Amino acid sequence: MGNRITVPAALCALLFLMVAMPHVGLLGQYGVTFLCTMGIYIILSASLNLVNGYMGEFSCGHAGFMAVGAYTSSVAGVFLFVPDQVFGQPWLPMALTPFAFPIILAAGFIAAALAGLVVAVPSFKTRGDYLAVITLAASYIIKSAIENVEAVGGPRGFAGMGKIVQGMDSMAPIPWMLVWIFLGVTFTIWILRRFVYSTYGKGVMAIHQDEVAAEIMSVNTNKMKLIAFMLSSGLAGLAGGLYAYLISFVNPASFTILRSTECLVMVYLGGMGSLSGSVLSAIVFAILLEFLKPLEQLKWVAIPLLLILLMQFRPEGIMGNRELSDVFPKLKRFYRFK
């Protein structure tokens, strides 16, 4: 029993540190923003791993779903709390923002999950390269659609979310976005871990390893694909919502193929079909991006180069399809992959 407490206890301690450290000046604005970015990367990488790693499809349109979540959460928040030219007077007082924020994020999740249907349904009949093209097309459609909606600023982008974050700050002086992102990461890992560990979720891995056998051995493959795509895109939408509030601004240019590529790099860096791999690779990737910042655009030479080297020398990624607790069995004292 004692072991089962360890992980929640560690999470609570972490959360406490995150709230307390900036308070006593141990963690500056730079550090907070960096941790936030890292958290968003973890959500993106872990959620894409469900489709590309566990299910073995090649989705390269993750940024599209992130965009759907980002815009939905932004519009929902501004509509409810901020006076806006298009959306008019706010419906709710600022004091409610800390309570309404999970609902705002949930709206982004749901909208992105529904957008996931756009690729889930073709996946019933198509796979491999063709499906990859469909996911790419879907992300372009989403981006162009947003560019053409004047109400959300078209290509110029959409702002106003900063007021909501300020609203939360005025309620209590804690690093709100860090807290929300931490909770978002915890939720993502929690839901994915429970999914892939269950016999139910292992149907997804059966599809990866032999779809014909899966179908014949009673796995409802269409339903499993639907769930996997929707869960994955929904979580990308959650990451999008958090991102929008973190930088208080969204524009279509933030959700290009480059963003999807980042997600792909993290999945392959961490290892397909390894959740701990996805978390590790997102951390490594965020640190790497920070170090490569002075290179400006040149970092997009450095990162692919890194990917090529990785594919040459360790094609299975950091973790392969194993989990941290498989590599270091002693960790099982503290948590099991269940």
Next chain:
Amino acid sequence: MALLEIKDLTQRFGGLIAVNDFSVTMEGRELNALIGPNGAGKTTVFNLVSGFYQPTTGSITINGVDTRGMKPHQVTSLGVARTFQNIRLWNDMTVLDNIRVSQHYRLGYSLADALLRTRRYADREAAIERTAMELLEFMGMKDLANEFPPNLSYGIQRKVEIARALSTKPKLLLLDEPAAGLPSTDVVELIKLIEWIHKEFDLAIWMIEHQMTVVMSLCQWIKVIDFGATIAEGTPEDIRNNPTVIKAYLGDEAI
């Protein structure tokens, strides 16, 4: 009511008629064979029965239920399980997981139960694991539960694949060339295994097999097809001496 009733089944692939006006009835508990030269259409018949293809014409009923329009997983839930000519285990899953996942149609809990780790989830997962372990133990493979299929010999992989099929609790077990690629010592083992399964599990077995020793020593009724059409059927004795069958096989070999 017959367990399996196939009536006037025809399957075309473009201009090719892979199965031609094929009919068969199995009442349940039989051990029958479907034989014929390479490319005769045997595997196609199994693919049709398991719902993998939709027949061009004709009908398939299982326990009185017409399977037209059904997905393979729905057919499986009617009590049909099969193995494949080329072994198709899930190679990155343990033997135990292979047998757990194949119980997908009767998991007995929903996605929400899995995510919320409800009581029902815990009970059902425990039951699924118990069923799988019992089956492995019954078939003498308990020690292999945590092995990955590629680490096992070909013969054992065949046996695991049969166990996986049995875990769906079938009334009709389709075996597609279970002896293919086995060394002759393993073939003897396989004959014993199939006999034992037929005795211990309450089911009918229908198998495709090229090795005549297996077919002749196990099966009660044999159907022979060539170019998708039935050319003979009867007891092993009838088939052994049937000139049409001998001609089909020799003709095949002469090419």
